[in-house]
Amino acid sequence: xxxxxxxxxxxxxxxxxxxxxxxxxxxxxxxxxxxxxxxxxxxxxxxxxxxxxxxxxxxxxxxxxxxxxxxxxxxxxxxxxxxxxxxxxxxxxxxxxxxxxxxxxxxxxxxxxxxxxxxxxxxxxxxxxxxxxxxxxxxxxxxxxxxxxxxxxxxxxxxxxxxxxxxxxxxxxxxxxxxxxxxxxxxxxxxxxxxxxxxxxxxxxxxxxxxxxxxxxxxxxxxxxxxxxxxxxxxxxxxxxxxxxxxxxxxxxxxxxxxxxxxxxxxxxxxxxxxxxxxxxxxxxxxxxxxxxxxxxxxxxxxxxxxxxxxxxxxxxxxxxxxxxxxxxxxxxxxxxxxxxxxxxxxxxxxxxxxxxxxxxxxxxxxxxxxxxxxxxxxxxxxxxxxxxxxxxxxxxxxxxxxxxxxxxxxxxxxxxxxxxxxxxxxxxxxxxxxxxxxxxxxxxxxxxx
Amino acid sequence: xxxxxxxxxxxxxxxxxxxxxxxxxxxxxxxxxxxxxxxxxxxxxxxxxxxxxxxxxxxxxxxxxxxxxxxxxxxxxxxxxxxxxxxxxxxxxxxxxxxxxxxxxxxxxxxxxxxxxxxxxxxxxxxxxxxxxxxxxxxxxxxxxxxxxxxxxxxxxxxxxxxxxxxxxxxxxxxxxxxxxxxxxxxxx
Numbered sequence: 072x073x074x075x076x077x078x079x080x081x082x083x084x085x086x087x088x089x090x091x092x093x094x095x096x097x098x099x100x101x102x103x104x105x106x107x108x109x110x111x112x113x114x115x116x117x118x119x120x121x122x123x124x125x126x127x128x129x130x131x132x133x134x135x136x137x138x139x140x141x142x143x144x145x146x147x148x149x150x151x152x153x154x155x156x157x158x159x160x161x162x163x164x165x166x167x168x169x170x171x172x173x174x175x176x177x178x179x180x181x182x183x184x185x186x187x188x189x190x191x192x193x194x195x196x197x198x199x200x201x202x203x204x205x206x207x208x209x210x211x212x213x214x215x216x217x218x219x220x221x222x223x224x225x226x227x228x229x230x231x232x233x234x235x236x237x238x239x240x241x242x243x244x245x246x247x248x249x250x251x252x253x254x255x256x257x258x259x260x261x262x263x264x265x266x267x268x269x270x271x272x273x274x275x276x277x278x279x280x281x282x283x284x285x286x287x288x289x290x291x292x293x294x295x296x297x298x299x300x301x302x303x304x305x306x307x308x309x310x311x312x313x314x315x316x317x318x319x320x321x322x323x324x325x326x327x328x329x330x331x332x333x334x335x336x337x338x339x340x341x342x343x344x345x346x347x348x349x350x351x352x353x354x355x356x357x358x359x360x361x362x363x364x365x366x367x368x369x370x371x372x373x374x375x376x377x378x379x380x381x382x383x384x385x386x387x388x389x390x391x392x393x394x395x396x397x398x399x400x401x402x403x404x405x406x407x408x409x410x411x412x413x414x415x416x417x418x419x420x421x422x423x424x425x426x427x428x429x430x431x432x433x434x435x436x437x438x439x440x441x442x443x444x445x446x447x448x449x450x451x452x453x454x455x456x457x458x459x460x461x462x463x464x465x466x467x468x469x470x471x472x473x474x475x476x477x478x479x480x481x482x483x484x485x486x487x488x489x490x491x492x493x494x495x496x497x498x499x500x501x502x503x504x505x506x507x508x509x510x511x512x513x514x515x516x517x518x519x520x521x
Numbered sequence: 522x523x524x525x526x527x528x529x530x531x532x533x534x535x536x537x538x539x540x541x542x543x544x545x546x547x548x549x550x551x552x553x554x555x556x557x558x559x560x561x562x563x564x565x566x567x568x569x570x571x572x573x574x575x576x577x578x579x580x581x582x583x584x585x586x587x588x589x590x591x592x593x594x595x596x597x598x599x600x601x602x603x604x605x606x607x608x609x610x611x612x613x614x615x616x617x618x619x620x621x622x623x624x625x626x627x628x629x630x631x632x633x634x635x636x637x638x639x640x641x642x643x644x645x646x647x648x649x650x651x652x653x654x655x656x657x658x659x660x661x662x663x664x665x666x667x668x669x670x671x672x673x674x675x676x677x678x679x680x681x682x683x684x685x686x687x688x689x690x691x692x693x694x695x696x697x698x699x700x701x702x703x704x705x706x707x708x709x710x
Contacts, residue, residue: 168700223646
């Protein structure tokens with residue numbers, strides 16, 4: 072976002088100060104003191120794990136995080152299909168009924184799919200918790216999975232999502248980098264590109280294996296914990312106890328994959344990165360901020376290492392990121408732009424990683440500040456962090472320790488970052504190249520080991 | 522004890538929409554087999570007919586009525602009154618016999634007027650197996666019509682085979698339409 076936070080925040084707070092904008096019932100919620108921002112309460116409601124924090128905000132979010140993302144699917148595309156079956160007809164109501172009712176209540180229903188999780192999420196006005204808890208419980212335990220809904224509603228939307236995603240060369244490049252890096256499990260496509268060998272019965276089987284107390288957690292934000300427990304006990308009672316799903320243990324291979332695309336050019340250079348949770352390696356996270364590439368200021372490419380590179384190559388963007396998974400992570404640099412410029416920019420990108428060895432203490436400090444800001448923002452954002460909290464509860468049984476992570480970010484030293492950069496460069500890279508293959512260089516041409 | 526989720530999900534799949542012919546339990550993926558090689562197991566009882574009166578279920582007799590729901594309503598009205606039922610049933614059986622569609626290998630619901638959005642959609646929703654059987658019956662009947670013959674007697678559709686296989690889907694679609702209309706006309710108080 073742009074640096075207009077203060078102005079926005081001021082406007083919001085003023086509006087809320089006006090007593091007329093609040094109904095009586097809501098203002099009572101405001102009167103209770105807001106708890107500290109990162110204090111989550113964790114408990115079990117009739118076997119189903121619940122986590123929540125109550126900041127006293129006028130809107131609430133409730134999410135069911137299910138450890139059933141694409142790395143756990145037995146057949147390619149099952150997770151995607153299951154995700155798209157969310158909020159379809161259940162034994163209690165039809166999908167139209169759900170949509171219209173939620174519209175009347177002013178709520179928002181969302182689903183998301185990652186390589187780790189399927190998330191069913193609802194955002195709504197504070198007072199509507201019972202309804203939405205019931206709805207999510209209904210969706211998780213009583214979706215009918217009707218064959219004709221699959222063909223009429225689910226497949227077209229899935230296909231649309233796949234078409235949109237795969238017409239974007241950056242997306243395809245990141246998927247190919249995943250494939251080169253991990254081969255199986257995490258390496259497989261997240262979306263349902265190939266939809267073979269399964270129908271509604273297989274989806275039902277997968278749902279049966281995934282939707283149980285070991286894989287599922289109910290995460291609330293802006294929700295009183297006692298109430299959440301009460302309604303979870305009531306509406307998630309049908310979630311059975313069961314075994315946790317297991318995935319292919321990730322092995323990092325590295326390598327290169329190239330694919331033609333007419334819609335643009337993108338190269339993703341990936342390295343083994345930092346996992347989330349207890350295995351969090353702060354120096355890799357900091358390294359991604361030192362390399363940067365994404366400016367925090369408008370009309371400027373920023374002062375990070377990659378920012379300086381792309382300044383020399385008009386039309387090229389280069390962004391470094393670290394994706395964390397529960398047991399591993401992928402550190403990558405995504406470079407997009409016209410093929411002819413990419414040829415010149417890519418060697419510079421690689422030399423930017425090498426030039427980490429000569430960064431100063433000030434660069435490090437700036438990176439740490441940026442990292443801290445982003446980390447806090449992500450943790451604060453009510454709806455954003457629900458998935459990561461849920462995932463942390465499912466895998467480790469504990470909520471993510473924000474302050475500890477911040478501390479580890481702060482304790483990163485120049486030496487550790489330099490060492491991290493030289494280690495990843497010495498190891499094998501996983502490169503995904505998408506676009507005009509006639510022009511785009513091979514990984515060995517730009518000075519990478521694959 | 523709650524039913525395990527998996528079983529519930531699958532049973533929901535199998536039982537939806539609510540129809541209790543034996544066909545519906547075929548898996549979606551099963552290959553179509555030529556109907557003459559299939560042993561037609563006697564279908565289960567049609568849900569709305571009490572067990573004592575199911576020896577020869579009378580088919581819904583008014584395809585020209587507005588909706589399937591209306592037909593079902595009339596059927597239920599008659600069934601609920603044993604005297605009326607006993608009066609109507611011989612007439613209905615005789616009607617079906619005279620209509621002759623079973624003698625060319627058709628089921629009653631093959632004759633439903635399909636030139637409507639609802640029935641077209643219902644036909645699309647039929648599981649592949651049922652759709653295949655339906656197409657086969659209609660072709661066979663057409664052939665009978667062309668050659669001005671009836672099928673050999675052992676291939677006639679028996680009364681107990683003449684089950685409503687399509688109407689559950691039509692009812693489901695009508696229900697959806699009704700619900701949609703209800704929500705479209707909804708006003709906030």
